[in-house]
Amino acid sequence: MRLMADTTQADEQPDKRDEQLDKRSEKQAARLAREMQAFAKSHGGSAEGQLAHIGRGRTRVALVGANGEWGNLVARSHAAAQKAAEQAGITLHDDFDGDLAAKVRTGRYEWSRMAGIQLGGPSND
Numbered sequence: 001m002r003l004m005a006d007t008t009q010a011d012e013q014p015d016k017r018d019e020q021l022d023k024r025s026e027k028q029a030a031r032l033a034r035e036m037q038a039f040a041k042s043h044g045g046s047a048e049g050q051l052a053h054i055g056r057g058r059t060r061v062a063l064v065g066a067n068g069e070w071g072n073l074v075a076r077s078h079a080a081a082q083k084a085a086e087q088a089g090i091t092l093h094d095d096f097d098g099d100l101a102a103k104v105r106t107g108r109y110e111w112s113r114m115a116g117i118q119l120g121g122p123s124n125d
Contacts, residue, residue: 025080032075032084043069050096051081062096068105
């Protein structure tokens with residue numbers, strides 16, 4: 001007769017490395033949430049955003065303030081970015097188009113940079 005090892009105890013105890021990753025993810029989410037809240041406060045009191053994977057597990061958080069100003073943050077994971085947005089009270093959109101894109105206000109700097117890149121203007125140096 002063969003006996004199987006009892007694995008329930010090992011499954012119930014979280015791996016120490018997983019705990020460290022969870023703590024680091026929690027800290028990053030809290031830091032990102034504070035940055036999102038500060039952005040919202042300084043740009044009309046509220047903000048909306050969109051999450052996009054950018055590679056190597058990183059996620060870009062594109063934010064648009066109530067006044068149309070916009071900015072980006074980068075999170076180490078999609079989960080951390082999503083949790084931060086929830087903590088900060090940021091409304092997330094599935095895509096950066098339509099209603100969200102229409103709220104973005106661009107200035108002379110953005111237009112000159114876009115035109116400069118596309119039409120042979122000054123270099124990005």
